[in-house]
Amino acid sequence: MPPRRPTRRYTLTSLLKEARRQHRGWEPAWPKAEPKASYEIVIAGGGGHGLATAYYLAKLHGIRNIAVVEKGWLGGGNAARNTAIIRSDYLRPESMALYRLSHSLFEHLSTELDFNVMYSPRGLVELAYTRQHMELLARTADANTHYGIKSWMIPPDEVRKLLPLLDDGPHKRYPLFGALWQPRGGIARHDAVIWAYARMAAQLGIDIIENCEIERIETIGGRISGVRTSRGTISAGTVLVATAADTPALLASLGINLPIEPVALQAFVSEPLKPALDVVAIAGEVEGYISQSDKGELVIGGATDKAPGYSRRGAFASIEDTAASMLELFPSLSRVRMMRHWAGTVDITPDRSPIIGALGLQGLFVNCGWGTGGFKAIPGSGYGTASLIAGGKAAHVVAPFGLDRFRQGRLIDESAASAVAH
Amino acid sequence: MLLITCPVCAVTAEETEFSCGGLHVQPGETRRYARGVVREYWLCAAGCGSWFGLARHSVNQRILGSWTMGKEPPLFPGETA
Amino acid sequence: MTSSRIPKDKDPRFGRLIDRDAPLAFTFNGKKLKGFAGDTLASALLANGVRTLARSVKYHRPRGIMSVGADDPNAIVQTGTGDLRTPNQNATRIPLEAGLAVASQNAWPSLGFDAGALLERARPLMPPGFQYKAFKRPLKAWRAYEKAIRKIAGYGTAPDKPDPDRYEHVNAHADVLIVGGGIAGLAAAEAAASEGLKVFLAEAAPRLGGIADAYEGRIDGMPVLDWVRRTAAKLAAAENVHLLVHAEVSGLYDHGLAVIVENVTPDTRPEEAGNMPRQRLWKLRAKAVVLATGAFEKPLVFPENDRPGIMLATSARLYLRRYGVVPGQKIVIATSSDEGYRTATDLAAAGADISRIVDLRIAPDGALFHMVKSGGQSISVASAPVSTRGKGTRGITDVTIANRLTVDGPALRSVMSCDTLLVSGGWAPAPMLAGHLGARLSFDRELGAFRPGDVPKGLIVAGAANGKFDLALAVGDGWRGGVEAARHILGAAAREAGFSAAVEATQDDPAEAIGSLPDISTPEERLRAFVDVQTDTTVGDMEIAVREGYGAPEHLKRYTGLGLGTDQGKSSVANAAAILPRLGGTAADSSAHTTFRPPWTPIAFGAIAGARRGPLFRPVRTTPLTHLFGDAILEPLGLWRLPAAFPQPGETRENAIRREVRTVRGGIGIFDASAGAKILVSGTGAGEFLDRMSATDVGDTPIGTSRYALFLNEEGFVIEDGIVARLREDRFLVSTGVGRAASLSGWFERWHQTLLRDLDVFIVDETERWAQILLAGPQVPELLSRIPGDIDISSFTVDSFAEGDVNGAPARALASRYTAGAEVELSIPAGNAPAFWNFLLEAGRDIGVARFGMDAMQRLRLEAGAFDLDRETDGTVTPYDLGLGDLVSSESDFIGRSGLERPALTRPNRRHLVGVLLDDKMLTPPPGSHLILDPEEPTPRRVVGHITTSGYSPTLRRSLALALVSAGEKHLGDRVFVMMTGDAHGAEITVTDFLGTVGDDA
Structure with a gap:
């Protein structure tokens, strides 16, 4: 029996109505689906990119016979472990196209998905602490301007107004040269983005199957025939693999080698505080970034761990580095306390840009390699990947990110722009 | 936080005193970073300055062994060629 | 009555840790209070009858001390003032000190009358996840809602002054x-x-x-x-x-x-x-x-279980034994373990009135039970608290008890007035x-x-x-x-x-473990039974979350906030795990808990960073000469801070740069190049090794000469440039530009030790050993002739290299070519450098020798059209892009060769380094400015390249720029535009050799 699809809209009226009956009438945001024997498309990985792709396939291309298969709990990978920063101030044209699309989709995501993802375009500063970095950011800002992305350089005085707790002056290790300012940069509630896509995808008829691990991808005569999972075999003519650092292992048996290195990226939050920081601040040279969540926690991250691996425990040394960086910027936070630290395993490519595209075998697609910056790309990545799979027009947005570029040397190098992860 | 012993100078120190140089591969070779035992290049950066080989479990972080350059040991338990 | 300190002579067992002869004055919300040495902040507040310390996060409900330790979810206050102000302190863990100023958080205008408490009225509209369902429309309004939500959320206020502590x-x-x-x-x-x-x-x-x-x-x-x-x-x-x-x-x-x-x-x-x-x-x-x-002792979960005056039973006993504090005078104890009886015995001895012990167990039969019972204590077994009432911040006033066996029925409920309810759900x-x-x-x-x-x-x-x-x-x-x-x-x-x-020891009754969960029947009641008191998460909230499909522990945590408070759920994790299966969520089996993450309790950022503050954040690397540059503008480069310019009094930075450039072009300038690498490569395989490392053929460099060489990464992109000099048959010296000393020798070592092991090579990084002083300008030969020593540079040509003695110390001299003029780089032992630097300034005083900095160096290189690794390359530039294809070896198997031969690195429309001359000679487009074809074009505009370096040339008396431009070599002479502050400025694409091509026609 097919699962009952959620239909209820989230409105003030429905909230009032439910309030009168102790909220007994809400339905599951997404039903727990059992795998069927076959689907038109199987999406491996119930993270942001997989779910968003599923949603846009159904919404824009009318393909609804889709299963999203997640090995653990939905959104339990890097979707749950990032610092939820959204920006589109990228350097290369290919990246600008993708992240601008994504950013513009975020602008309307709460109404589009009928779920408040708490998208907060509060503004984002990227601080320049060396002349070289200043020039790189100026180049980025100017590239953005010509591309139609709103970002520009601001002088130290304006930075100080945005960040009243920032310490700068001649006594500092690094002088503040200025900053790149993206007024629509910001944050969103990362879990909400996952739940919102899952709920709408389920409403459109897509099966979301949790606690189901894909063990291998099956082929017949050079084309994809389905997947073997911990809960049985599912046949499908099309498979999208969107499993981040687990992707290379899944594709290895098909003879496909992905240039991806897994590494722990750590982050931590402070105890909740009253509003102390109104914008997102990123300091590449000092290797740290910080924002304040709506709950009041300072959300802080830095560079990736130094040694690669799949362990999500991370090295305490990275936490030390990042805390020292943060106190170099904001020394008054010294008595504020870290409440929790955690890590995700990020999938880094040689040019710090994702790998999206078809992989030679008919019916096989991949979307991975987001490294340290995948959260902000979720809507655009899903939109473009759905179009790629369905043969739509928006495929051009993801087209430059094919695996082939490494062989050709046609890299989309964002490593300079992602000196720290964000 | 790994505790690593350099097979060249025998110092045992925090991973921050070393530097990981990635997988043990030949130039031009792409190798998958396995979930399990991996062989990596490491540098005794704050110590003797030697590069050496290290076999490490990429999930549970256990270190299986290390060796000086040019003297690779046979497979470790749990390792696939 | 509320909590208070019992008199000293009551019982010697009570107040063990306090010294009643050492009173300590402190303040709470401005009010002067007294405690004793040995008190914790929590015990001192309790001794002073303080019931409410804080307001809860979501509903701003009044909250008091619940526990004696780290698991207390409520007692979160701010301590200290000024630069010692510390938010979110757990009062149970702060030793009392004289003069300590303590303040409540999250309450406005005051703890007693908190405007935020109006939110309590809106509770039915605020189920878990309400924020995801509401505030969606209109889109723009969310920012206003968010602003309000941010103000209401959060606990303490961040300090705004630097921490004076170490x-x-x-x-x-x-x-x-x-x-x-x-x-x-x-x-x-x-x-x-x-x-x-x-x-x-x-x-x-x-x-x-x-x-x-x-x-x-x-x-x-x-x-x-x-x-x-x-x-x-x-x-x-x-x-x-x-x-x-x-x-x-x-x-x-x-x-x-x-x-x-x-x-x-x-x-x-x-x-x-x-x-x-x-x-x-x-x-x-x-x-x-x-x-x-x-x-941790588990609290009991029942409706209205969060009021001030409700405390864990063992905690109450410890407050009495350690600090001589009784939590109240009229006490009801609700327990599912023997701890309630132990506490009752103590409190009775301290003179408190235990109205009733309510035992959740059906048939308790332990020694403690019988002992207390035989003492005449009123006990209700098989009973549980099912509700409380209270008066705001004054806390609990009565508790309703029901028989557990008939909890759904109308009968057997009784209301007992009390000022304190002590609870124990057993231990977790x-x-x-x-x-x-x-x-x-x-x-x-x-x-x-x-x-x-x-x-x-x-x-x-x-x-x-x-x-x-x-x-x-x-x-x-x-x-x-x-x-x-x-x-x-x-x-x-x-x-x-x-x-x-x-x-x-007294054996505790091993009888049935009830856990902490009295039976709760109606949804209304469940919505008022707190599981996580700090995050205001109730059983009903969990139930709603499960109904909405967020029943997996991680989803539940993220959807409701359960366990995400500053206590990290210490008081709630066990209860939540026991409740979840009853609600139809995931079974409480081995896999069903969220990850426990460090730290155990929050730790200060300052403690994590340790000594890495201020000057020790990233210690500045200095050259042997840095201490002589107190008058210079220093800017960070790599690990160093290097002189950008040496302005004279009253001189602007730009004027200083121009003066320094003119000095070099017309007279002589000296430059501290010590922050460049000096790497000695020796051994019979040294030449072959360097041929592998460098894209340029250097192995056959004649002895006593040098070659300019490029170094690529495996992808084929330029990562370093430098000068390779041959000292002897088997000895080479590699020098790089300033700021990059560490990377190249590390790169050499790695290849030497791993894949090029078979070559007989020995690498010594001599960077720290030598100071490097660059002399540049037409007067260089004159100044050198005044230096005592045996290096004869009179026969130097552009590639010469020599070793010898200068000013009484061993030295090396290299005819270098950074500035496109007469130039010699002298390496002298680091220790001799300051004296030698001063000697040079003195010896050249009459010919106008002047120091110049990185900015002037950059300007000099710009005039010559010479690329600067930090500006013209960004890890995606090939030698061909820089117009330096003739430096690439046609034969050797150098690192980066196969990368360089990939299709995308050889296609003709790659970006090439070219010159850009603006029509307006005095206008300097900042680096990073893009070149466009049509300023009227709407976005996204076609962009043909970007400016990498720019500046005014005092020599050519106009501004110059270098740029990377698509197929630039084919577009020399083409017109492009640069946007500066909204205006388009025309420019022409030119060759990079400005000195050789641009006439000084100003």
């Missing part, structure tokens, strides 16, 4: 780390130490013994506390034991690392602390870890540190709590943390932990003796 890090090693100095920890330490092992015991509280003082009983014939004292003294005297108190193990990490935060000095003025740090962060490596972290072990190492904890249904499941080798959980709560069991299990740790390290050599001393 923090430090210590590294240590031990065989066994014992976490927790309660009786189990002490027994474990004794057992491990008796094997001769190096033992490190860390206890979070300022004293050892844990909560042993809450119990009667005798170990080894002496009262428990005496045993604690004796054991502690014995351990303290042992050479192989390190006891550390007031030091909390905050996290466990791989390879035996424990992070421990020791509180060293109280939070008073730092000057009073002398040279001591506020906190010390220990990084301890241990071969085995014994977790003797004890247990606290082995969460094991979770830091990835251990899954399994839920023990009988215990109603998590127990360590599959823990990694070398990690041993012992005592109450292992579910062994009774005194005898705990001490014995602690000993076992120490023995197991020894066995893990010593193997069979360890002895296997058990704990031998006799233990006498």
